[in-house]
Amino acid sequence: xxxGGADGxxxxxxxxxxxxxxxxxxxxxxxxxxxxxxxxxxxxxxxxLGLDDFxxxxxxxxxxxxxxxxxxVTYPFxxxxxxxxxxxxPEAAAIGAVNTVVLGNGTRVGQNTDCWGFAQSVRKGxxxxxxxxxxxxxxxxxxxxxxxxxxxxxxxxxDIIDADVGKAEALARKVEDTRGTLAQGLAPSHLxxxxxxxxxxxxxxxxxxxxxxxxxxxPGLLRRRQWVADIxxxxxxxxxxxxxxxxxxxxxxxxxxxxxxxxxxxxLFSGVEPDAAEMGRTFAAHA
Numbered sequence: 001x002x003x004g005g006a007d008g009x010x011x012x013x014x015x016x017x018x019x020x021x022x023x024x025x026x027x028x029x030x031x032x033x034x035x036x037x038x039x040x041x042x043x044x045x046x047x048x049l050g051l052d053d054f055x056x057x058x059x060x061x062x063x064x065x066x067x068x069x070x071x072x073v074t075y076p077f078x079x080x081x082x083x084x085x086x087x088x089x090p091e092a093a094a095i096g097a098v099n100t101v102v103l104g105n106g107t108r109v110g111q112n113t114d115c116w117g118f119a120q121s122v123r124k125g126x127x128x129x130x131x132x133x134x135x136x137x138x139x140x141x142x143x144x145x146x147x148x149x150x151x152x153x154x155x156x157x158x159d160i161i162d163a164d165v166g167k168a169e170a171l172a173r174k175v176e177d178t179r180g181t182l183a184q185g186l187a188p189s190h191l192x193x194x195x196x197x198x199x200x201x202x203x204x205x206x207x208x209x210x211x212x213x214x215x216x217x218x219p220g221l222l223r224r225r226q227w228v229a230d231i232x233x234x235x236x237x238x239x240x241x242x243x244x245x246x247x248x249x250x251x252x253x254x255x256x257x258x259x260x261x262x263x264x265x266x267x268l269f270s271g272v273e274p275d276a277a278e279m280g281r282t283f284a285a286h287a
Contacts, residue, residue, distance in 0.1 A: 009038040010270050013063055015056070015081075016074035017047045018211035021234035023286050024072060027262050030282040031274045039270070044071075053077075057084050064103050070269040071101045072262075075206050078114075078141025085110045095148050096174065097141035100265045113264035114145035114257065118231065119152050121256030129227045129250065130199040133157040137216045138204035139168040139185065142231055146204045147175045147183070158183040159194040161217075195221050201244075203230045208238035219243035227251070233258045236287050259283050 010032065014024055025041035032039025044059060046052075051059065056077055063071055073081050078097040082088065085101065088110040092098050098110035122129075134155050136147060139162035150158055158175060160183060162168035168185030175183040186194065195201065195217075207216040209232050219240060222228060228244040233254035241251045259280045266274040 009040055009067075011040045011042070011066070011068045012070050012072070012269055013042040013044045013068055014072045014074065015044050015046070015059065015077055017045065017076060018209065019043055019045050019074060020048065021210060022074075023233070023258065023283055024262055026286050027259065027279045027282050028266055028269075031266060031279050032270070034278060035270075035272055035274070037270060037272065053080065056080060060084055060101070060108065064108065068103055070103050070265070072265055073099050073101060075140070075142070079144075082110060084108070091115060094174075094178070095144045096171075097144040099141070099145070099261065100268055102268050111265075111268055112145055113261040113268070114142060115149045115152070116264055117257045117259075117261030118146050119149040120260040121254075122149070122153055122229065122252065124260075125252045125256045126227055126229070126250060131155050133159075133198050134200040134202060135159045135161065135191070135195050135198040136202045136204055137161050139164065139171045140204070143204035144171055144174075146202055146231065147171055148178065150202070151175055151178050151181045155181055157181065159190075159198070160185045161188055161191050161194075163188060191217060192221065196223070198226065200227045200229065202228075203232070203238070203240055206232070208232045208235075208240055210234055213239070215240045215243065219247070222247055222249055224248035230254050231257055233287075255283060255287060 028041040085108045092110045092112040095112050099114045100111040102109045131153050139160050160168045160172050165187045172183035172185040203216045205216045206212045227250040229252035230238050230241050231254045232238050245251050263276045
């Protein structure tokens with residue numbers, strides 16, 4: 001049975017910066033109505049509210065006091081929120097990043113639905129593409145989930161590129177500890193030498209969002225034989241994907257990941273299994 005506040009409402013929020021274009025609230029609320037739930041989803045945009053990063057703890061406490069059932073977490077808080085939680089689900093602990101916090105019974109439990117969401121998006125959106133050697137751009141909270149998803153999908157080698165080389169190397173070590181995947185963390189200066197051999201490229205940075213326009217790499221480095229995925233879905237088509245498609249690459253927008261992570265989060269928040277197809281149709285109608 002769904003667990004709501006004192007008035008029976010399942011109240012959820014999204015914590016992040018520059019999230020005004022997010023379709024997550026629309027997907028959640030539409031599915032809640034379809035299932036007959038009193039379901040409310042709020043945007044808690046630190047930019048719009050003029051909040052500093054150090055206000056994260058206070059916002060989390062306020063959400064709990066107001067009876068929120070849970071929170072989704074996006075850039076730049078997926079790792080910063082971890083010390084503020086009471087416990088982590090096993091997958092979130094293994095990944096080292098949280099995008100979903102379940103609030104209830106006085107506890108704050110961190111979950112990660114991004115990993116399954118990205119893997120499911122690849123399965124549904126790209127099908128049986130070669131995945132043995134992938135270059136991933138970005139080693140932050142979303143990047144951690146994507147790297148683990150790539151391992152689950154069968155990647156044998158992952159080159160993780162990040163300006164913070166220490167962060168990229170740490171993520172590579174963590175990925176190698178899972179299923180023996182060969183992974184290495186590299187500085188952007190090494191991109192030219194590794195991307196040539198890769199079969200796939202994933203952008204797991206915020207570069208390409210409406211707030212951070214541009215491309216995370218030089219699109220001229222891409223090859224027609226490669227597939228290119230982006231975790232960003234606003235804008236619906238990033239500049240990276242537009243340029244990659246023009247080259248003849250198969251592309252995967254971030255919409256699929258957004259849908260599937262929301263599907264799993266909805267169940268964690270409400271206790272009710274949502275219909276992924278319905279949530280996908282809601283997303284498509286507003287994209």
